[in-house]
Amino acid sequence: MDIIEIENVTKKFKDNIALDNVSLRIRKGEVLGLLGPNGAGKTTLIRILIGLIKPTSGTAFVTYNGNKYDVKKDIMEIRKKASLLPQEAEVYENLTAKENILYYGRIFGTPNGEAKRRTEELIDMIGLRGRENDLTKEFSGGMKRKVLVARALVMDPDLIFLDEPTTGIDILGARTVRNLIKKLSKEMHKTIILTTHDLSEVSELCDRVGILVKGKLVALGTPDELEEKFQKAGFEDVFIGLATGEGVLEGDISTPKVKTNLISRILKKR
Ligand SMILES: Nc1ncnc2c1ncn2[C@@H]1O[C@H](COP(=O)(O)OP(=O)(O)OP(=O)(O)O)[C@@H](O)[C@H]1O
Numbered sequence: 001m002d003i004i005e006i007e008n009v010t011k012k013f014k015d016n017i018a019l020d021n022v023s024l025r026i027r028k029g030e031v032l033g034l035l036g037p038n039g040a041g042k043t044t045l046i047r048i049l050i051g052l053i054k055p056t057s058g059t060a061f062v063t064y065n066g067n068k069y070d071v072k073k074d075i076m077e078i079r080k081k082a083s084l085l086p087q088e089a090e091v092y093e094n095l096t097a098k099e100n101i102l103y104y105g106r107i108f109g110t111p112n113g114e115a116k117r118r119t120e121e122l123i124d125m126i127g128l129r130g131r132e133n134d135l136t137k138e139f140s141g142g143m144k145r146k147v148l149v150a151r152a153l154v155m156d157p158d159l160i161f162l163d164e165p166t167t168g169i170d171i172l173g174a175r176t177v178r179n180l181i182k183k184l185s186k187e188m189h190k191t192i193i194l195t196t197h198d199l200s201e202v203s204e205l206c207d208r209v210g211i212l213v214k215g216k217l218v219a220l221g222t223p224d225e226l227e228e229k230f231q232k233a234g235f236e237d238v239f240i241g242l243a244t245g246e247g248v249l250e251g252d253i254s255t256p257k258v259k260t261n262l263i264s265r266i267l268k269k270r
């Protein structure tokens with residue numbers, strides 16, 4: 001079942017086309033990775049899906065329990081079960097880690113008792129136990145990022161957008177966050193859309209990956225499927241090929257016909 005249906009979404013900032021006719025369906029319970037070079041449109045797509053900005057044209061719907069909500073009109077309904085870790089989020093520096101997480105839950109309507117219980121749980125899960133009562137202005141960048149990850153999860157969302165969740169976090173911390181994402185997905189059946197520049201993170205976490213280049217969705221599938229489709233030996237080569245324009249095909253690349261076209265093109269070049 002699809003939880004998100006994106007149809008022909010275009011977003012222009014004046015003359016700059018940040019998203020160019022993007023269509024994509026996201027399945028309930030999957031971890032979908034959005035990959036792409038800087039400025040490809042990843043954050044813009046996420047911001048549209050959670051109602052921070054509106055598409056210039058096209059539509060996107062989120063479905064909860066059989067009810068379909070329009071990102072242009074029904075954003076309050078969508079936000080009841082959706083949460084975002086923004087790429088550029090900041091903690092409230094004059095609050096402790098615990099207060100940051102707890103108050104965020106309260107702002108988004110989580111009942112007090114539940115918010116407290118989840119805050120304690122998240123402090124353990126994210127590895128901040130022992131520092132939870134310290135002011136976050138005393139925290140390192142990565143520690144602040146961990147607080148922000150926990151903050152995004154305190155309301156117990158079904159749909160979670162994580163815009164570069166592990167950027168700036170050290171190797172151990174990144175592992176903690178990745179394990180948390182796995183747990184949310186595999187044990188708690190959450191739908192997770194994440195962006196990252198870390199290709200190993202994609203293969204470790206993502207059921208499918210969508211690659212955006214200059215606002216266009218140029219590929220969608222599992223890393224293995226994309227390797228096969230683009231005749232590359234590894235997923236990194238697929239990404240580099242697409243990001244640099246080599247191997248990007250005109251038209252609908254998700255059809256099997258394209259693969260045949262690609263092979264015939266390669267053969268012609270020989
Ligand atoms: N608020 C804005 N006003 C004007 N232009 C914007 C705005 N937000 C994004 N853009 C433009 O839209 C394009 C896509 O930006 P976006 O932030 O979605 O990229 P991204 O894929 O998330 O990149 P990164 O990997 O660097 O985070 C860029 O050209 C950017 O300059």
Ligand SMILES: [Mg+2]
Pocket residue numbers: 042043044087163
């Ligand atoms: Mg971004």
